[in-house]
Amino acid sequence: MHRYRSHTCGELRASDVGTDVRLSGWLHNRRDLGGILFIDLRDHYGITQLVARPGTPAYEALDKLTKESTVRVDGKVVSRGTENVNPDLPTGEVEVEVGEVELLGAAQPLPFTINTEDGVNEERRLEYRFLDLRRERMHRNIMLRTAVISAIRHKMAALGFNEMATPILTATSPEGARDFVVPSRLHPGKFYALPQAPQQFKQLLMISGFDRYFQIAPCFRDEDARADRSPGEFYQLDVEMSFVEQEDVFQPIEQLMTELFEEFGRGRHVTSPFPRIPFREAMLKYGSDKPDLRAQLELVDITDVFEGSEFKAFAGKHVRALAVPAVQDQPRKFFDQLGDYAVSQGAKGLAWVRVAEDGSLSGPIAKFLTEENVKVLTERLGLEAGHAVFFGAGEFDEVSKIMGAVRVEAARRAGHFEENVFRFCWIVDFPMFEKDEETGKIDFSHNPFSMPQGGMDALENQDPLDILAWQYDIVCNGVELSSGAIRNHEPDIMLKAFNIAGYDNETVEREFAGMLRAFRFGAPPHGGIAPGVDRIVMLLADEPNIRETIAFPLNGNAQDLMMGAPTELEEARLRELHLSVRKPQPK
Secondary structure, three states, X not given: OOOOOOOOOOOOOHHHOOOEEXXXXXXXXXXXXXXXXXXXXXXXXXXXXXXXXXXOHHHHHHHHOOOOOEEEEEEEEEEOOHHHOOOOOOOOOEEEEEEEEEEEEOOOOOOOOOOOOOOOOHHHHHHOHHHHOOOHHHHHHHHHHHHHHHHHHHHHHHOOOEEOOOOOOEOOOOOOOEOOEEEOOOOOOOEEEOOOOOHHHHHHHHHOXXXXXXXXXXXXXXOOOEOOEOXXXXXXXXXXXXXXXXXXXXXXXXXXXXXXXXXXXXXXXXXXXXXXXXXXXXXXXXXXXXXXXXXXXXXXXXXXXXXXXXXXXXXXXXXXXXXXXXXOOOOHHHHHHHHXXXXXXXXXXXXXXXXXXXXXXXXXXXXXXXXXXXXXXXXXXXXXXXXXXXEEEEOHHHHHHHHHHHHHHHHHHHOOEOOOEEEEXXXXXXXXXXXXXXXXXXXXXXXXXXXXXXXXXXXXXXXXXXXXXXXXXXXXXXXXXXXXXXXXXXXXXXXXXXHXXXXXXXXXXXXXXXHHHHHOOOOOOEEEEOOEHHHHHHHHOOOOOHHHHOOOOOOOOOOEOOOOEOOOOOHHHHHHOOOOOOOOOXX
């Protein structure tokens, strides 16, 4: 028999009754029922119940062990009997009567329980992440991640993509987030950078003559944490294609996402095809460029209705309305709570009216609306008896943010929200440039390396703020999974685009010398995208925080509490790297 096991803890069935077996695993739980000891033994594959009877060496050994100790047991598989079957366990029809026990690794007293999902704070969980990963939910999430990545590789290969590796040590990049830098021992005073993304390398692969590339790529950005963004490092499905237009990129990615979310979505429906929503339309209708389409409500721009209005709260401001049907039975508390929610999002309040059976409006601001206002609103919003209308007014971006959040919350509270579904969309036609409100300077609004729609003609003859780019985002349930673009592969167009954003040719030639040099040797039209693996798994696992789907994440302050990173370097190591440390002065 094998030194440690003949079977796993998830393997035994009724057909194994009478078999002598050897199992190894962790002591998950222990119950003493009438002098008989019942042990749940857990390994990677599942749980098997052990039985130890009083007066036996096995009883004495198992009774003294701490939970989460690792043991090897020998015993015989017996039937639990019909009345004692555990239908929640695949091994629930049998148990193992233990004859011999070997302690493989004793466990100290635990900092938190493993066999229950009690409310341990995240810092404690990350400090003892090796224990946290033993918990059922975390183990399931990490195995889901493994299965998803394996499926991605299989599906990408089936779609004709080739997996290739790109460098980890590279040059620092002037655009995007802050780089993590690595000092060079051989070149004093110089630094490598860890890649924020393999962007330039995957484009260079296209210029090198390869056609369909992908990589499960590690990326490194020195940026703050959010619920859907891990500080430090993350993984993305990096994709690039040659001789393509926008729709050519959409097709394989849409197929991949549909298959992936149907396979691992636990019965949740994937709506397809994915709608293409222009950026400006998304901001007007949903208040966001990553709309949650499960909310079956839309915002309506009614700014023109109140131009010149005597109602000071709306006059001279951007005004957005949200019509919510079938709220006639909602109590006043519904409106007050939604108002409180709007305040939590940054609003000063939330104006609203109800539509009565006769079509008249009631509510806090009804008296300020003229007959003409009511007529236009009724037509524009399709108002009927039982509707409520919520209003937001202010600057465009401010109103979009607040009313976009109110749209989703109102849909949830009023029963206009789809559950158990994945609603994808493509956001397209992003503006190429934007104006800084404080300085008036024109700058890139999204990705500076995207091809402008209309090419050089657009750059030379259109108002920069009217130029759209071949840029796109893929969004699912309000979560942006990725940005992508058809790349600007023509040096003259690239230089002109940077000129408009205030960069002279010398600066561009210096900062992007490698890319520009490659473009001048016959670059194909190419484009790509890079969906975040961590966010994909977060959605599939239905987790609100991305750290719940990563085996060993940093905490919100970019620290590894388990390993103690980041750490200080000894003086000898600093000298070897030609470095000195200049710490900030205390305030």
